[in-house]
Amino acid sequence: MxxxxxxxxxxxxxxxxxTSCSNDDSAVNEEEVITTVRVTLEDASGNTIVLQSQDLxxxxxxxxxxxxxxxxxxxxxxxxTGNIEFLNELESPAEDITIEVEEEGDEHQVFYQLTxxxxxxxxxxxxxxxxxxxxxxxxxTGSASGTGxxxxxxxxxxxxxxxxxxxxxxxxxxxxxxxxxxxxxxxxVI
Amino acid sequence: MRTIQLxxxxxxxxxxxxxxxxxxxxxxxxxxxxKGAHVHxxxxxxxxxxxxxxxxxxxxxGKQRLYxxxxxxxxxxxxxxxxxxxxxxxxxxxxxxxLNEVALTQLKKTNSASVIEEQITAKTIEQYSNQTLGxxxxxxxxxxxLKTGSTIVKPVINGLHSSRIPIINNNVRLEDQQWGTxxxxxxxxxxxxxxxVIKGASALQYGGDAIxxxxxxxxxxxxxxxxxxxxxxxxxxNGRGGSISSSIHKGNRLGWSWNIIGTLKYLGDxxxxxxxxxxxxxxxxxxxxxxxYNAENYSxxxxxxxxxxxxxxxxxxxxxxxxxxxxxxxxQEPFVVEPFNYRINSPKQEVQHHLAKLNFKKWLxxxxxxxxxxxxxFNNRLEYDVRRNSENKKASLDLQLTTHTLLVDYKKxxxxxxxxxxxxxxxxxxxxxxxxxxxxxxxxxxxxxxxTYAIGTYNIDNSMVLEGGLRYDFSSIEATKYYLKxxxxxxxxxxxxxxxxxxxxxxxxxxxPKFDYHNLTGNLGFRKQFHHELEWFxxxxxxxxxxNPSELFSDGLHHSTGQVELGDLRLQREQSFKFSNTLKKEWxxxxxxxxxxxxxxxxxxYLQPIGFETTIRGAFPVWxxxxxxxxxxGIDVNFNWNLSSSFSYQSNFAYVNGENLTxxxxxxxxxxxxxxxxxxxxxPKWYDFTASLQSELVFRQTRFPDxxxxxxxxxxxxxxxxxxxxxxxxxxxxxxxLYGEMTFNLGKNNKITTALFIQNVTNTAYRDYxxxxxxxxxxxxxxxxxxxxxxF
Numbered sequence: 006m007x008x009x010x011x012x013x014x015x016x017x018x019x020x021x022x023x024t025s026c027s028n029d030d031s032a033v034n035e036e037e038v039i040t041t042v043r044v045t046l047e048d049a050s051g052n053t054i055v056l057q058s059q060d061l062x063x064x065x066x067x068x069x070x071x072x073x074x075x076x077x078x079x080x081x082x083x084x085x086t087g088n089i090e091f092l093n094e095l096e097s098p099a100e101d102i103t104i105e106v107e108e109e110g111d112e113h114q115v116f117y118q119l120t121x122x123x124x125x126x127x128x129x130x131x132x133x134x135x136x137x138x139x140x141x142x143x144x145x146t147g148s149a150s151g152t153g154x155x156x157x158x159x160x161x162x163x164x165x166x167x168x169x170x171x172x173x174x175x176x177x178x179x180x181x182x183x184x185x186x187x188x189x190x191x192x193x194v195i
Numbered sequence: 196m197r198t199i200q201l202x203x204x205x206x207x208x209x210x211x212x213x214x215x216x217x218x219x220x221x222x223x224x225x226x227x228x229x230k231g232a233h234v235h236x237x238x239x240x241x242x243x244x245x246x247x248x249x250x251x252x253x254x255x256x257g258k259q260r261l262y263x264x265x266x267x268x269x270x271x272x273x274x275x276x277x278x279x280x281x282x283x284x285x286x287x288x289x290x291x292x293x294l295n296e297v298a299l300t301q302l303k304k305t306n307s308a309s310v311i312e313e314q315i316t317a318k319t320i321e322q323y324s325n326q327t328l329g330x331x332x333x334x335x336x337x338x339x340x341l342k343t344g345s346t347i348v349k350p351v352i353n354g355l356h357s358s359r360i361p362i363i364n365n366n367v368r369l370e371d372q373q374w375g376t377x378x379x380x381x382x383x384x385x386x387x388x389x390x391x392v393i394k395g396a397s398a399l400q401y402g403g404d405a406i407x408x409x410x411x412x413x414x415x416x417x418x419x420x421x422x423x424x425x426x427x428x429x430x431x432x433n434g435r436g437g438s439i440s441s442s443i444h445k446g447n448r449l450g451w452s453w454n455i456i457g458t459l460k461y462l463g464d465x466x467x468x469x470x471x472x473x474x475x476x477x478x479x480x481x482x483x484x485x486x487x488y489n490a491e492n493y494s495x496x497x498x499x500x501x502x503x504x505x506x507x508x509x510x511x512x513x514x515x516x517x518x519x520x521x522x523x524x525x526x527q528e529p530f531v532v533e534p535f536n537y538r539i540n541s542p543k544q545e546v547q548h549h550l551a552k553l554n555f556k557k558w559l560x561x562x563x564x565x566x567x568x569x570x571x572x573f574n575n576r577l578e579y580d581v582r583r584n585s586e587n588k589k590a591s592l593d594l595q596l597t598t599h600t601l602l603v604d605y606k607k608x609x610x611x612x613x614x615x616x617x618x619x620x621x622x623x624x625x626x627x628x629x630x631x632x633x634x635x636x637x638x639x640x641x642x643x644x645x646x647t648y649a650i651g652t653y654n655i656d657n658s659m660v661l662e663g664g665l666r667y668d669f670s671s672i673e674a675t676k677y678y679l680k681x682x683x684x685x686x687x688x689x690x691x692x693x694x695x696x697x698x699x700x701x702x703x704x705x706x707x708p709k710f711d712y713h714n715l716t717g718n719l720g721f722r723k724q725f726h727h728e729l730e731w732f733x734x735x736x737x738x739x740x741x742x743n744p745s746e747l748f749s750d751g752l753h754h755s756t757g758q759v760e761l762g763d764l765r766l767q768r769e770q771s772f773k774f775s776n777t778l779k780k781e782w783x784x785x786x787x788x789x790x791x792x793x794x795x796x797x798x799x800x801y802l803q804p805i806g807f808e809t810t811i812r813g814a815f816p817v818w819x820x821x822x823x824x825x826x827x828x829g830i831d832v833n834f835n836w837n838l839s840s841s842f843s844y845q846s847n848f849a850y851v852n853g854e855n856l857t858x859x860x861x862x863x864x865x866x867x868x869x870x871x872x873x874x875x876x877x878x879p880k881w882y883d884f885t886a887s888l889q890s891e892l893v894f895r896q897t898r899f900p901d902x903x904x905x906x907x908x909x910x911x912x913x914x915x916x917x918x919x920x921x922x923x924x925x926x927x928x929x930x931x932x933l934y935g936e937m938t939f940n941l942g943k944n945n946k947i948t949t950a951l952f953i954q955n956v957t958n959t960a961y962r963d964y965x966x967x968x969x970x971x972x973x974x975x976x977x978x979x980x981x982x983x984x985x986x987f
Binding site for chain 2: 030031032033034035036037039040041042058059060061062063064065066067068069095102105109112118119120121153154156158160161162164175179180181182183184185186187
């Protein structure tokens with residue numbers, strides 16, 4: 006018992022020592038946050054339109070800031086080559102999360118939901134299984150003018166084999182949402 | 196024939212009714228112990244030890260005859276009712292020819308004299324060996340359970356849970372981060388010998404903040420010279436796994452006694468009648484050991500226990516934003532169902548709890564005892580979320596909670612009354628590891644607690660006991676927390692709490708909020724026995740609970756629930772006034788008890804949705820900790836009936852009505868009406884065969900507040916407003932459970948018991964209002980559990 010008691014005392018004092026020196030007041034380096042979603046659309050003649058949503062307080066109370074403020078203005082009957090970027094600008098230098106999404110392409114998919122009268126979006130990239138990821142795409146506008154929304158959703162671990170998912174239909178995708186932004190869009194007939 | 200009847204009655208009462216132990220001390224007129232006095236209760240006989248002490252175990256409930264004799268002294272011959280474990284101290288008078296009055300004191304071996312205590316016996320605990328503490332506690336009327344999935348189970352007493360129900364493990368208050376609804380008690384149900392539920396704050400020696408009640412766990416401690424052990428092996432069809440638990444107890448009246456218990460659990464995905472609940476496996480590796488040295492007038496003890504659990508969280512419950520939540524509620528089916536698997540992936544919890552204690556007990560005289568206790572606890576909670584980068588195996592939450600407590604308790608018995616008094620000193624340190632890369636919901640903090648109490652119990656006569664107590668607690672908490680400047684402003688803290696700011700880093704303030712609390716609590720009550728068959732317990736208690744760290748400091752997205760949770764530094768302590776009564780009537784074959792209560796809680800803290808916050812991940816509902824005036828009323832009814840020598844019937848009914856008085860609407864998360872019935876058949880001739888059919892009827896909760904909210908989700912590529920129904924309660928349900936067991940004697944003290952326990956016999960699909968995951972999936976379907984118990 007004497008040895009038991011000694012052992013217990015030793016145990017208690019060691020745990021004390023262990024716990025008392027671990028106080029670390031440093032701020033958390035937020036790794037999981039996406040602060041910025043940037044969609045770049047380029048037409049055949051090299052004109053670019055950038056749609057950006059930026060939320061520098063992460064999960065804080067401030068809402069993301071959308072630019073351009075009035076929304077994107079696209080031309081009718083035009084095919085845009087598009088790509089999307091995801092950034093964490095809380096880290097310095099900013100972390101490019103797009104690389105991560107691309108590397109784990111089979112576990113991610115970006116969905117584009119565009120008001121149907123305004124145009125259609127088609128994937129132009131594939132993951133290791135030959136299924137779309139959605140980092141690059143083309144957006145083809147319709148012939149009529151109008152306004153609506155382009156909703157961009159990054160899903161983690163979606164069911165990529167579910168019906169319609171490969172063609173960009175989010176309905177059966179499941180998974181959890183890592184980013185979701187609705188950009189106002191205007192299509193003008195020139 | 197008479198003896199057989201008696202035998203039947205005796206065996207039967209063992210099966211259907213709890214058994215109690217009676218101990219005490221026999222002294223002479225001068226208070227000196229009498230060695231070798233003859234004590235006879237029911238069919239048990241013993242003689243007292245040199246210190247005058249005796250112990251009789253397995254005394255069946257009911258009317259029993261007590262006979263105490265010693266040569267040269269007047270014998271005591273009395274009939275009394277056993278309905279709980281008792282301490283009987285008698286002073287024998289010298290036998291002179293004239294009849295002298297016998298001084299007789301009967302003290303209940305209870306934690307609270309004026310509140311009826313509900314006990315869960317070793318037998319019930321064994322039945323739930325493969326499950327959790329909460330599952331076993333549900334056997335008590337008025338106790339329901341709050342679940343997260345199938346494996347995270349918390350007790351709810353008369354509608355209240357978490358920080359409002361301290362759990363006391365062998366006189367040590369468990370400090371295992373009970374603030375969260377998805378934090379289950381870190382305790383191995385197999386290490387409990389007896390569990391007592393006290394519905395209220397009347398047991399002041401354990402704290403003044405038990406607004407909901409107390410759960411007291413005692414491990415099996417043997418007071419006689421013996422060595423025995425037991426091994427329980429379980430196999431469950433649902434989860435396709437099981438557990439094994441072994442214990443060895445060495446008891447000695449004097450000298451060393453010890454016990455050790457080890458438990459292993461391994462279960463895979465649970466399943467509903469229709470689908471697999473993916474990623475709901477769990478594992479446990481637990482150990483506990485204790486030793487005690489008993490001398491004539493003192494004892495020294497030590498204890499260590501280690502709880503280690505890995506718990507998978509239903510994959511389908513991991514949601515991103517409000518669109519995911521809306522889809523889950525609308526589809527009524529989990530979005531991920533994979534084939535059965537034992538693997539536990541993220542999201543998951545890994546929890547470790549160490550508890551070590553040393554205690555010293557000294558009998559200062561025959562009627563005064565002093566207890567000293569030091570306890571150390573270390574709790575580490577790791578929560579793993581689905582990370583964006585699956586290569587990142589770090590936990591998203593890493594909280595390390597260290598608690599030291601020192602207790603001094605003193606108990607003295609006088610002629611007609613008993614005094615209990617004591618003090619406690621505690622230091623707690625929580626460390627929220629910043630290396631997780633995720634802002635922690637609970638910050639690092641340090642807390643100091645100081646408390647002192649006194650409880651008096653006065654026996655007016657043998658039929659009436661009065662009890663009163665007072666307690667004072669001081670508590671001081673200082674946290675170290677980074678607030679986003681935007682959050683600090685949004686909460687309106689910049690004017691009120693600018694003195695807490697000690698530094699700045701980027702877009703965050705480094706703050707050190709500090710709060711002190713002084714609480715005075717108390718209770719007053721009595722127990723009155725009318726003609727031995729009718730008992731009345733009455734108790735009024737005033738309790739105070741300080742806001743916990745989660746309520747004060749939470750700020751941000753709670754990943755496991757997909758909601759933003761906001762604490763409030765302005766929260767005041769919660770104060771409850773509870774008045775409860777129990778009327779218990781016994782007849783020859785039946786007994787009936789009613790326990791109505793009323794609990795008025797000022798500054799009741801609860802989570803309420805207040806709107807939305809939009810982040811780049813989409814919109815999230817914001818839930819804020821708010822305070823309101825609350826009123827909880829309800830009744831627990833318990834009825835037992837011995838139909839015949841082989842059949843008995845038990846019925847438990849519970850109703851709680853929670854009202855938010857400030858907002859004039861029902862309180863959220865109140866348990867619905869439940870009615871549990873059990874029919875037991877036993878036949879000792881067939882290897883102690885016992886079978887029971889249990890009916891669990893849970894009504895739909897019709898009283899819930901409407902906290903539904905509207906949001907925009909994309910339907911057919913267009914944003915459309917929808918209502919997210921997070922308030923409605925699921926339908927009521929009725930479950931049947933079947934249990935049967937037989938015992939085979941293998942010679943002296945060796946026996947094997949086999950038991951079959953089928954839960955949800957009809958494989959009913961249902962959802963429970965008190966399950967945090969009721970939006971995502973059904974509850975578990977049928978579970979067939981085979982148990983083999985070997986006693987040696």
